[in-house]
């Protein structure tokens with residue numbers, strides 16, 4: 135073997151290595167170079183954060199529906215520090231390093247992959263990306279007139295005004311009375327007792343609480359209470375069957391326990407709601423029209439309330 139042949143062989147070997155390695159580099163390069171911008175993250179933040187972090191009632195004044203809002207931070211100061219993901223309050227809230235963990239409605243919290251994208255955006259110095267996405271804020275699609283009220287119409291209200299407490303890791307720790315307002319299934323759950331009786335707003339403790347017929351009135355941290363228009367929307371939603379996000383009415387929880395409160399009227403009415411009082415109903419002495427009373431009973435197959443116990 136001459137010196138020159140050996141040289142040529144070595145060169146050939148390197149050529150092969152090159153050709154084998156090339157596809158790997160082609161795949162690896164874009165991943166390395168791909169930069170996360172605010173425009174990439176906006177859909178995620180709008181979906182998971184802006185239901186609460188938008189508008190005048192945004193918690194701690196933190197607006198997460200625009201880049202300007204994110205950069206402006208909260209009443210306590212900045213929530214993102216360019217180049218320092220782990221020192222950014224926004225990331226700390228997503229991982230649970232700062233409590234309460236976000237989104238407040240979790241679990242589910244964000245996927246690790248999404249948190250990682252947010253870290254990379256902060257590490258890269260908070261680039262904006264395309265201008266369009268940075269200036270758009272969420273405007274809810276208004277319901278077409280005449281169409282039934284669904285969970286999608288009331289969910290933003292429950293998210294912004296109720297879920298900060300009525301969630302697993304809410305402001306009060308455990309959800310008050312074990313009642314969560316973080317999903318349609320949770321709101322309608324009737325294992326312990328039904329707080330919503332589809333088709334019967336007056337028999338629904340949730341409606342009574344936002345009206346102030348049951349006390350303490352909700353939201354617990356009010357004022358402001360819900361506006362008349364918001365209360366009407368929730369009443370219509372319950373009246374029309376407490377439909378889920380697809381528009382399917384919820385099943386009547388026949389036999390489920392209820393506990394409602396209000397003021398008695400003549401002939402066993404509670405703020406206008408007819409009560410089914412039977413010979414088995416136990417009634418406290420001195421209960422009569424004009425008195426406040428707590429009603430315990432269950433949901434009959436026609437959606438009315440059969441009273442087991444009536445007390446002051």
Ligand code: HEC
Nearest residue numbers: 182183186193208210223224227236237238239293297298
């Ligand atoms: C259901 C309503 C709700 C949702 C949804 C929500 N938050 Fe919050 N957020 C709150 C409330 C309430 C607070 C104030 C809690 C506290 O610190 O006492 C808060 C506080 C924060 C804070 C702390 C601000 C500060 O300076 O102390 C950050 C950061 C935050 N949220 C980020 C997010 C992010 C990011 C998302 C989405 C992934 C999100 N939040 C979703 C209700 C919500």
Ligand code: HEC
Nearest residue numbers: 295296299310311313329339340343349350352353354355
């Ligand atoms: C600041 C925390 C907080 C907020 C916000 C809040 N609640 Fe409550 N909620 C409570 C507490 C505390 C109770 C238990 C009060 C009691 O009856 O002693 C409660 C009780 C209830 C109950 C009674 C549950 C049962 O089992 O009878 C309903 C229904 C309810 N809330 C609905 C709502 C709705 C709807 C909203 C939003 C419009 C809301 N809450 C906002 C703290 C809160």
